[in-house]
Amino acid sequence: MAELMMGHVMANGQRIHYYRTGGEKEPVVLLHGLSDYGLCWGRLPLFLEPIYDVVMVDLRGHGLSDKPEDGYRAEIMAQDVAETIRALNLIKPVVVGHSLGAVIAAALAAQSPDLVSGVVLEDPPWHTEAGGMAEKEKNAQGYLAWINGLKTQSLQGMMDFARKENPSWDESEFMQWAKGKLLVSLHTARYIHEEQIPWQQMIKGIKVPGLLVYADVDRGAIVSQQVAEAAQSLWPRLEIAYLPGAGHSIHREQYFKYRDVVKQFLRKHL
Template identity: 25%
Template sequence: MDKFQRKTFKTSDGADLSYISAGRGKSIVLIHGWSQSAEQFKYQIPVFAERYHVIAVDLRGHGESEKVTYGYRLSRLSKDIQELISVLQLEKPHLLGHSMGCAVIWSYLDLFGQDEIDRLVFVDQSPLYTSRPHWDSQEMEEAGAIVTSEQLNEVVYALESSEAEEVTRNTLAPMVTNAMPKEQFEWMVQCNLRCPRAIAATLLYNQFHMDWRDQIVKIRKPTLIVAGRKSIIPWKSQVWINKSIPHSELEIFEEVEGGGHFMFIENPEKFNRRVLQFLECSITHAL
């Protein structure tokens, strides 16, 4: 990652955000997930940069971005992306989000509309993480709900305790397949811990209470949804997203293909090939 240029910009509320810039041509903005960083896309950036202008941002409080004490909500993160696109004068960029990065994009579309964006890639994010008491199993699977409010509160509390690092490891462990090498998992943990645990707890609480289903059904941009059969995110929720966005495409990675929550790390060759295929194919249907 050292060979790629690191730059910074200041948001309207005074946070210095770091981002990687690589390649030339049409722009694609990569948005990482909860408590991760742009470094997570180390297998995508050099490949995508051969054909595109790649911008991979560290969200506020993450990676090399400033650890400010404010703004840790999805609406502010999406505003940061809007300002980044404006400052860099990116013309109708593609947006790719992983996990919480998808929710940042959904918030962006909700607040700023779809007109200034080209294609969208959503990688393994639930429309709503926290279940409701009256839901049956089908409703939970389609929403992607994986915790109750009580369970979420326990994790948030634990992330701010003296056991935060152990909790982080235990949180990440079911997100990968058994085939992931130990050193690669350890690298992921260390990337995760670069985000202060109090910030991680605040963001986790915020994103897990957001219900994006009413926004998802309004999307009319060419969209690729990528899921993992063995991900902690119920794959049926990704089928629901696919059915809710007209003419969208769905790619589900099987377990033997690295089909966990981080399939773009476990099987970057297939992931990169599929994303590039989607970005470069002709769209013949009416939008």
Template identity: 30%
Template sequence: YFRTGGDKPSLLLLHGAMSNGLCWSRVVKSLEKDFDVILPDARGHGKSVSHQKDYSLFELVEDTAELITHLKIAPVIVMGHSMGAQMATELGARYPDLVKKLVLEDPGYYFKNPSFFTLLSYNWIIRRNKRRDLSQIRKCCDKLIKGWHAEDKLSWVVAQKQFAENAGKFSKSFDPKREWHSIFPMVKVPTLLLVSENGIMTRSEASEYILAFGAASYEYIEAAGHIIHFDNFEVFMSTVRAFLR
């Protein structure tokens, strides 16, 4: 994991599938003045090389709980994107004493929006080709994805190469039929759900889900896809900052 440090409130950032902690780099730069930001790489991602076959959400959450306990930062503010938002949700449900607040960026609870699978297919193409070097992956990224900041694009490209080398049978550990509606009521801490114009979750779904949480609200961000903090960084940051105050 990476950590900015300092005697400040702790903020744990959980990345999405096929990503890594450093894909939050611009978010970190915006928040490190006010927070001790911690960026773990989930098992099989980034520098967390793992030869284990179990990449289930259960194990990812266990890893996260152990990290929080080891660092003695509980209760901590947790912000997660996609898979990381799923992890954060379940962490808040299973380990309420470890969590202070949750920010959930376009969680992949239920895949109903087909536009998400476009991004997923991009990742899948890159992941399968382990022989590509970073420059080749970058060229592929340039062709497929437009409008990202250069720093975001570079961190994402590096993450794809790391994931391709480390992940093993990662995709087989996901449970698309998970019953999230039974988990939502177990999350009692203040929670902000972020949805976007072209993400996984729709506004109507967000409106429904927040009623099941203990203390949740949602914000809708236009001109953004699944990775909101890449697609519309300024609005993302202003929204997050307002919630964290």
């Protein structure tokens, strides 16, 4: 891969940091999950770089981007990404998101359809029924305890923990996963705690093409077959791809299968 560029733009009042492969190529924007950062995409940017200009964004509260106390609703973070796309003069990229990044990609497609050629959503946190405030508070507190516990460890300690918990991951994943936990702000728990637009309401009426990638709930994935089919009924241009043998981090657990379905979507829509 050519030398990775990095920089920042002012977007929606925030300093948003990004990494970029560059070149006169069609653009692909990658949005990481909660507590990760732009370099947590592992081998995917290396695979895409010969054909695409790959931009890996640090979402607000993550990586080297600003870490405000608030602004962690999906529609606000989608505005961050929209203004980043405009600031970098990216012409109708495909936006690929994992988990939180997938929710933001869907919100972006709903709010700013003219900005994107399509979106790929990897296991967004879409449940059959939304949890109540008590459940949100419990989940937010659990997240904070998990992050605080990790932050007390050394980088090597976090890598060892991730390696033990995720034996199927490629060795190249652990360093960046651990760095993400060191860099993430505790303010990001607000995403879990705050009331978000229901996913059914968010995606209904989206006009741009989409791909929803989902995996095995019994391995820790969130999107079920039922949710995937319901999403497709609300979003006629949504394709769904089930990748068995993975949990929530499909791009880490079934990298080659994931890479191939993303490549097919990009070929079709860029």
